[in-house]
Every structure is written in structure tokens, then in C-alpha cells.
Amino acid sequence: MHLALTDEQQAIQQEARRFLAAEITRERRLAWDATPEGHDAAFWDAVARLGWFGFGLPERYGGQGASLVELGLLVEECGRAAAPFGVFAAIAGGLALARLGTAAQRRAVLPAVARGEAVVALAVAEARAAAEPRAFATTVRRRGTALVLDGEKQFVLHGAAADHYLVAARDGAGVSLVLVPARTKGVAVRPQRTFGQDRQAAIRFRRVALPATALAGAPRTAWPRLEAVRRELVALLCADMVGGADAVLDMTARYVCEREQFGVRIGTFQAVQAMVADMAIALEGARHVTRQALWRLAHRRPAAREVAIAKAWTGRAYRLMTLTAHQLHGGAGYVVEHDLHRYSARAVEGELLWGSTEEWLGELAGTLGLRAPA
16 A cells, blocks of 8 residues: 555645635635635636546546545545535535436436536435434335326535435335435435535435435435445545645644734744644645545545544544634634634534534444444
């Protein structure tokens, strides 16, 4: 396993960083906060022209065929810039359809996704069932040659702006996936604003009639495939958090080198130096375990243990780093307009998304042969 970046990978990272630094100004970001999408059309179009939405998609569907390692570097830069989370959500949805959809569904939808003209949202979690398919209230039933979908999904990333939903539904004794166009009769969308400033939505499906071709893969066999995709998306989310944590460390180190107290710069105080050094150690650990998880997934190696370690370590490290940064910034860090406020909110949300630290610690315990009592 080689974690050092190649020249090509460094170029990907540097170009993404330059683009985001030029495009995302404080004034523009504050204006985006007031929009339903969290961004403006000009920014979305600029990202699409760079090919980011299709960066990890197969070339035969208009993508660039990048591996998860290269895609992780791109996502890391989005996290560093606290880019609109809709970019990550669109990349994640396209990747999910590429992994889970039928050949016909991929041909019909992915080229538009790669061009930034369509968004696929993965709809799995419910109010009382985040990752337990036996508790799903959403069902898909057969009516002749057609399908009927009923239920409600929660916490759908970028759900209000999606053009298609890839929905997990209980199908008898198993779970099936169906691809649902957002404008299908019976689909109702309720936007949900989160403290992390991403745009989630609750999607209600009321007797939604679908053709049999809406089924993504064999019936009642979706859950193992969904779990495999979830691990890929979680590893990419960790990359986003690593980028954000890196930005927090950088802004904090700069601040303590400039801020004076008692006539001296606070960065000369031993306690402050130790706190910043602890942040750097936490970040380096997060970067290592995240890239290790992405590398193993990209090379089709067993990665359940590595993904669990990455999510448990990175989510907690990012959140704790932002808390330390707030302490070192003093009152300045609690001003809503300050960039640190945005990173700390995203850190809390990132730690919870697709499983909390405690859930992933439990997952890790399972890979080590430990089992919860019956």
C-alpha cells in the first residue's frame, strides 16, 4: 500500500484548491446560505465544466473513471474549502447509481449526472430505521407487472434538488432498490435545513406507481450491495472531514501566531502550543486512516475494519479539533460570520452522518470478533 501522492494526484489536489479558493469568497458563501440550494447556478455550472460530478463515474457514461483514491483527494479539497455540500451529495448519488443501478438505468441517467444536469439522491434512512432494514416502513409491492412504492425517507442529502431517488424499500423478507423520478405522481418533498448548512429533505412516497424497470438489481437482494456502497461513501465523507480539519488547524495556527495577550503572541505559550500540536496529531491520524480505507476500497481489498476505524477516528477528531479551535480563538470563533463556525457545524454533522462514532465503534468491535449480547 502506497499512501504517498503521485505527481498526477498532487496536480488534482492543487487544481481543485486553486479553483475553490477563487470561487468561494466569504461574501458569496453568505449569499448562498440564504438560497434553497446552498449555492448559485454559476458555481454549479463551473463545477460541472470541470467534470467533478463525473470524476468517479465510468468513462462510458461520460465520466473520467477516477479511482476512489483520486476522488477522495477531490472531496478533501471540497471539505477544506467548506464547499456547498450539494457537490458532495451529487458525487455520492452518482456513484451510488453507478454501483447499484441496472445497465439501462446507468445509460439513461449517468451521462446527465456527469454533466451536472441531473442529481441522484440515495434515500435509505427513515425516522426510526437508519441502518436496520427489518424496521423499514417503506415498502415496494408488485401489482401485476408494475410496482407500488409507499413510505417516507428522511435525511436525504440534497433531496429537494434531486431529479431521481434511489430508494431502499422492504420487499417481503428482503430489501429492494427502486429508481424513482422526482416528478412521479405521489412523490412529495419536504426540505429540511440542518445546522451544518447542507440541504436534506424528507421524501414521502404515497402509492407511487412504477414500471418493473424501476427495480435496481434483483429483488430482495439490495442490502448487502447498499452496505458496500455505504462504506465507499463513508470513506469519502471522511476525506471531506479531513479537508475541513486541515483548514481548521491552518486557521488556528495562523491566529495564535498573530493574536497578542499580555504583550506577547499567544502562540508562544506552552499550553497553546500543546493544544495546537494535539490538533496536528489528530489530523495526521485521520488523514492516514482515511487514505488507507480509500486505497483498500479502490483496490477491492477487504476494508470493513479500515472504514470503521476511519469514520470513528475522523468524525470525533474533526469535532474535537473545532472545539479546541474555538477555545483558542476566544470570542471571535463564536461569531456566526467567522469561518470557524461553519466548520464546527459541519464537523458535528459529519460525525453523525451515515452512522455516529459509537455506531462505527460497534462495527469495529464486530470485525474484531466481539458481539453484542443477544
